[in-house]
Amino acid sequence: MPADAVRADIRHFLTSRRARITPQQAGLPDFGGRRQVSGLRRSEVAQLASISVEYYTRLERGNVGGVSEEILDSLAGALQLDDVERAHLAALVRAASTPHRSADRDGGTSHVRESLQQILDALTGAAAFVRNAHLDVLATNQLARALYEEALDTDDQRPNLARFVFLDPRARRFYRDWEGIAHDAVGSLRTEAARTPGDTDLADLIDELATHSDEFAIRWDAHDVEYYRSGQQRFHHAAVGDLDLDYDALEIPADPGLTIVIYTLSPTSAYADVFLRLRANAMAGGNCPG
Missing domain, CATH: 3.30.450.180 (Beta-Lactamase)
Structure with a gap:
């Protein structure tokens, strides 16, 4: 998968996850009025994950080089990811970091012992x-x-x-x-x-x-x-x-x-x-x- 495609997958995954969470579900105050986004704003995700808005925006754009496990855990908590989604995000980060690595398993194998x-x-x-x-x-x-x-x-x-x-x-x-x-x-x-x-x-x-x-x-x-x-x-x-x-x-x-x-x-x-x-x-x- 090309590096651009992996970054696009990260962007779409993170935006789709924050779009499904309301401020009420995240425990944030709702001040009423018309919201311009469905779900959480980037600033709200950053607040919940205890990172800067600028850093979260960079992550959501697929620029995940050097991101730590602690940040991924904070992000998973903010976006209420389950275990499968957390593992998926980590896999996307690995793929973005080493886009040309060879697969460590053959998911399409046809050999049965x-x-x-x-x-x-x-x-x-x-x-x-x-x-x-x-x-x-x-x-x-x-x-x-x-x-x-x-x-x-x-x-x-x-x-x-x-x-x-x-x-x-x-x-x-x-x-x-x-x-x-x-x-x-x-x-x-x-x-x-x-x-x-x-x-x-x-x-x-x-x-x-x-x-x-x-x-x-x-x-x-x-x-x-x-x-x-x-x-x-x-x-x-x-x-x-x-x-x-x-x-x-x-x-x-x-x-x-x-x-x-x-x-x-x-x-x-x-x-x-x-x-x-x-x-x-x-x-x-x-x-x-x-």
Whole structure:
């Protein structure tokens, strides 16, 4: 990522974060009257972060050389950044400081060790797959193949979940909370883009999605970031119907950039029968009636 692009990302990220906070939310007095900016003024952010307005203005313009961790922490507190946003800002600062550094991880790797596939296959009561940081699905177990049948049905060499979400109309039916998964997908890619500013494959993917999907482009311009860690996903499977599953996304320390995503279901869940039908479908290797 060129240095100018990194500085622009810092500018847009900081301005979008201060635009979402009202003086009341920041604990500042509101003297009434018409405000010319949405959210906080630069002077108010500087006051909250205990830095000068001139210094904050320089930071917001992307001139972050020499900024300390203490200043970043103060800025994160002033802008009410969560842990993901704080880490994202730090990654952008690193990228701006060393714009030509080589990536310290391969977020687009396609290699999956045999032992990882063995782990997937051993998880017979869960749907599990390995993806990289570009959201390419690299390996699955039997149940995940049945669950993600439509997403994996692609002419691409490697199925990509972001392409499925934004470029395949079936995704809006498959994900019952499409808005949520769309937000998470964009946030994950933006987080990775800051981590690996020199990743041209990721840049190409982002350009492709922004060109062909207005929904993606709008969300990308919002500069929201996200880690896909744990929660519940609401599906509508073409063969078995509605299904709510718990998920956990586990990064693999031995393979930076790779993540195992595991879907499970409590035996007492209202969707237990549906999950059993999905397992039967997986074992049969075909569609089963809903």
